[in-house]
Amino acid sequence: MTSTRLALWVKSTLPAFGGVGILLSAFLDSSFVPLPLVTDLIVMELSSRNPIRMPYYAAMAAIGSLAGCIWIYVLARKGGQAYYRKHQGRTPGRIRAWVQRYPLTSVLLPAVAPFPVPFKPFVIAQGVFQVPFLIFVIGTFVGRGTLFFVEGFLGARYGAAAKEFVLHQKWASLGILVALLMLFLLLRIFPAARRSQQSEAD
Numbered sequence: 001m002t003s004t005r006l007a008l009w010v011k012s013t014l015p016a017f018g019g020v021g022i023l024l025s026a027f028l029d030s031s032f033v034p035l036p037l038v039t040d041l042i043v044m045e046l047s048s049r050n051p052i053r054m055p056y057y058a059a060m061a062a063i064g065s066l067a068g069c070i071w072i073y074v075l076a077r078k079g080g081q082a083y084y085r086k087h088q089g090r091t092p093g094r095i096r097a098w099v100q101r102y103p104l105t106s107v108l109l110p111a112v113a114p115f116p117v118p119f120k121p122f123v124i125a126q127g128v129f130q131v132p133f134l135i136f137v138i139g140t141f142v143g144r145g146t147l148f149f150v151e152g153f154l155g156a157r158y159g160a161a162a163k164e165f166v167l168h169q170k171w172a173s174l175g176i177l178v179a180l181l182m183l184f185l186l187l188r189i190f191p192a193a194r195r196s197q198q199s200e201a202d
Helices: 001-028 038-050 053-089 093-103 102-114 120-129 132-156 161-166 170-200
Strands: none
Touching: 001 038, 001 053, 038 053, 038 132, 038 161, 053 120, 053 132, 093 102, 093 120, 102 120, 102 132, 120 132, 132 161
């Protein structure tokens, strides 16, 4: 079965299983077969039908995604840099430096960034460069949980209009990613500048 046919099967079949279907869809997307936006749209669809269960749907999506990411993380950790080059086709210099310097941020930012920001290459890098497992689990679950919760809320609140927005919001995704990066830099730069000023005053 091709990935396209599998995506169509997932979208038409798994919503009937509710939270369990969401978990399976998220696991497949994060591990074996890329299913862009399939889990996101299922979360929004089910949340629009049953808004009171939205947190449950978001949690199941986050758990499924985390389980799939752990699978990739373990494979990448065992395979090392050769695994990264095989899957990404380039040497990992700058990404390695970023992951090793800011392990939690390198996990959290890609996990919370919406489509079409790529996610799996970062998961591979986190395994290759051995981000501590606990940091990986916490950052991935918090990031994916936040993303799915926001999407579920939009689905529950706006229904079909929210789904259309998610399908056509590439610039919004880029803006969110830039905003997150700027926030991170501000949180890093301001304390450092303040410490520098205090040391000069002393």
